[in-house]
Amino acid sequence: MNTAPLLAVDGLGKAFDGLVANRDISFVVHHGEIIGLIGPNGAGKTTLFNCLAGFHTPTTGRIAFEGHDITGSTPESAAALGIARTFQIVRVFQSMTALENVMVGAMLRNKRVSEARERAEDELAFVGLSHRADTPASDLTVSEQKRLEVARALATEPKLILLDEVMAGLNPTEVREASALVHRIHQRGIASIIVEHVMEGIMPIAHRMLVLDYGAKIADGTPAEIAENPAVIAAYLGE
Amino acid sequence: MTTGTNVSRKMAGTAALLALAAVLPLAVTEPSQQNFLILILMGAQMGVAWNIVGGYAGQVSLGHAVFYGIGAYTSTMLLLTLGLTPWIGALAGGLVAAAFALAMGWPCFRLKGHYFAMATIAVAEIMQILVTNSDALEGAVGLYLPMDQSGWGVLIFLSKLPYYYVILGLLVLTVLVSWAIERSHIGYYFRAIKDEPEAARALGVSLTRYKLIALTVSAFLTAMGGSFYAQKEMFIDPGSVFAGTISIKIALIAILGGVGRLTGPVLGAVILITIEEYSRTLFGSTGSGTDMIIYAAMIILVAVFSPSGVLGLLGDLRRHLPGAKPAEVETSAKEIRP
Numbered sequence: 001m002n003t004a005p006l007l008a009v010d011g012l013g014k015a016f017d018g019l020v021a022n023r024d025i026s027f028v029v030h031h032g033e034i035i036g037l038i039g040p041n042g043a044g045k046t047t048l049f050n051c052l053a054g055f056h057t058p059t060t061g062r063i064a065f066e067g068h069d070i071t072g073s074t075p076e077s078a079a080a081l082g083i084a085r086t087f088q089i090v091r092v093f094q095s096m097t098a099l100e101n102v103m104v105g106a107m108l109r110n111k112r113v114s115e116a117r118e119r120a121e122d123e124l125a126f127v128g129l130s131h132r133a134d135t136p137a138s139d140l141t142v143s144e145q146k147r148l149e150v151a152r153a154l155a156t157e158p159k160l161i162l163l164d165e166v167m168a169g170l171n172p173t174e175v176r177e178a179s180a181l182v183h184r185i186h187q188r189g190i191a192s193i194i195v196e197h198v199m200e201g202i203m204p205i206a207h208r209m210l211v212l213d214y215g216a217k218i219a220d221g222t223p224a225e226i227a228e229n230p231a232v233i234a235a236y237l238g239e
Numbered sequence: 240m241t242t243g244t245n246v247s248r249k250m251a252g253t254a255a256l257l258a259l260a261a262v263l264p265l266a267v268t269e270p271s272q273q274n275f276l277i278l279i280l281m282g283a284q285m286g287v288a289w290n291i292v293g294g295y296a297g298q299v300s301l302g303h304a305v306f307y308g309i310g311a312y313t314s315t316m317l318l319l320t321l322g323l324t325p326w327i328g329a330l331a332g333g334l335v336a337a338a339f340a341l342a343m344g345w346p347c348f349r350l351k352g353h354y355f356a357m358a359t360i361a362v363a364e365i366m367q368i369l370v371t372n373s374d375a376l377e378g379a380v381g382l383y384l385p386m387d388q389s390g391w392g393v394l395i396f397l398s399k400l401p402y403y404y405v406i407l408g409l410l411v412l413t414v415l416v417s418w419a420i421e422r423s424h425i426g427y428y429f430r431a432i433k434d435e436p437e438a439a440r441a442l443g444v445s446l447t448r449y450k451l452i453a454l455t456v457s458a459f460l461t462a463m464g465g466s467f468y469a470q471k472e473m474f475i476d477p478g479s480v481f482a483g484t485i486s487i488k489i490a491l492i493a494i495l496g497g498v499g500r501l502t503g504p505v506l507g508a509v510i511l512i513t514i515e516e517y518s519r520t521l522f523g524s525t526g527s528g529t530d531m532i533i534y535a536a537m538i539i540l541v542a543v544f545s546p547s548g549v550l551g552l553l554g555d556l557r558r559h560l561p562g563a564k565p566a567e568v569e570t571s572a573k574e575i576r577p
């Protein structure tokens with residue numbers, strides 16, 4: 001059996017000339033787990049994602065994925081290893097259709113265009129965007145574009161997916177649909193870390209919550225534990 | 240699916256166009272007019288080749304003359320010194336240019352956007368200076384191809400017609416390569432890199448690798464165009480194949496027609512070469528000064544009226560014509576991005 005955790009982060013820190021965006025963060029993620037990552041604006045959540053996905057080189061600490069040290073790897077090798085991500089500010093390929101966007105993701109594992117297309121059709125169906133397959137990505141609504149980014153990330157066949165505020169700006173019905181989508185990702189055996197300000201979306205489905213404040217981890221526990229944690233309450237009230 | 244009929248309609252259109260191009264010289268028999276057609280095909284070939292890196296992959300090179308010149312000089316030197324047939328010389332020129340593209344792409348692709356474009360200008364300028372000062376390459380004097388030989392072996396002809404078919408063949412080859420790239424995963428990766436490089440990386444696309452592929456293939460094909468130029472003109476010097484005006488012309492043909500699409504550069508060549516030739520008869524000048532004025536005017540026109548080129552303009556017109564189906568009303572996310 002696989003005993004090593006999927007992801008092990010140890011003492012991770014990231015500074016941008018003087019400004020410390022992440023400091024001494026440690027946690028583990030197990031296969032298939034749903035982790036909620038919360039914290040006030042500017043707490044360092046996106047920076048942590050950028051470190052995990054190879055977009056930033058951490059200033060201190062180590063990142064291990066399936067037991068292998070991946071600290072400071074490139075985004076493309078992180079993707080190849082099985083770490084996929086979405087972007088807080090959507091970055092869809094504007095000149096392509098929705099389907100073509102997802103095909104680019106699928107091509108990581110299969111360079112044959114026809115097979116990548118089939119794979120992409122499946123992932124579009126998974127996020128409920130089949131009816132928009134041939135629509136230019138630039139014509140999709142922001143919430144559709146966010147789902148498109150999820151489909152594109154899933155098409156790379158990740159073991160861990162990093163979702164950065166995919167529920168922002170959704171109405172209550174859409175938030176429930178998004179939560180259900182995250183749960184179905186979990187059922188596929190894919191672990192996820194979800195950055196979210198929408199608590200109704202994340203609290204009911206997360207197995208564990210991590211809370212960041214001023215770049216440091218201030219709490220790590222079940223959603224129920226987190227909701228009663230004085231440090232967390234203080235961080236949010238003190239905003 | 241509609242894409243199937245679309246593809247077969249495109250194929251039929253292409254076949255018809257090719258058939259037309261093949262029989263065109265039967266109708267156009269005047270040598271100066273045949274020469275005009277050859278110039279258009281040469282322009283189209285260089286535009287289609289440039290489009291691979293500048294259009295699909297979005298890496299705007301303003302130094303493509305360096306590859307054009309390498310092609311021209313390599314095949315010519317091989318012919319003059321070793322008597323090697325230009326058929327092989329052009330391939331050798333393509334390989335030298337491809338190797339050069341790898342070497343220059345490595346550092347230049349660390350630069351983004353305008354800085355990349357500026358670096359390509361610098362590389363081409365330096366190359367022109369180096370060749371101008373090279374005794375082995377006859378410096379500013381230039382190289383003459385042998386006047387006493389002709390035929391398919393040395394690829395030198397007394398009439399225009401064979402040149403027409405050779406450049407038509409090279410254009411078809413260049414279009415086929417482009418088309419194959421467009422349809423493969425490489426074409427998708429190029430467009431992804433052009434649209435959102437960071438997102439492409441997150442999906443496992445190595446920017447350096449695919450930009451290098453784009454530049455290398457483009458350089459190879461551009462160099463073959465340069466070899467053809469040498470064969471047709473039978474004389475090359477640094478000013479005629481390495482000049483900045485050549486670089487601008489190559490890029491302009493693609494941009495004018497519409498980048499990132501196969502037919503764009505062909506259309507761009509028809510327009511630009513026609514204007515160039517007419518203004519030449521009008522002003523009676525072949526100096527690069529007039530060329531520069533025309534190019535500058537074209538760039539301004541494209542920038543002001545249609546950044547997506549003539550193809551983009553035609554697309555807009557079609558959408559606004561009465562009877563055209565109205566654009567779907569949707570919230571576009573474009574404006575929301577910071």
Ligand SMILES: Nc1ncnc2c1ncn2[C@@H]1O[C@H](COP(=O)(O)OP(=O)(O)OP(=O)(O)O)[C@@H](O)[C@H]1O
Pocket residue numbers: 016019020021039040041042043044045046047048088
């Ligand atoms: N590339 C960068 N260069 C310099 N500073 C940065 C960079 N990226 C982030 N920062 C800074 O690091 C801090 C943490 O930013 P980050 O985007 O990680 O926060 P966040 O928790 O994702 O916030 P939000 O909830 O608003 O998205 C901020 O002060 C931000 O300005």
Ligand SMILES: [Mg+2]
Pocket residue numbers: 045046047088
């Ligand atoms: Mg953020």
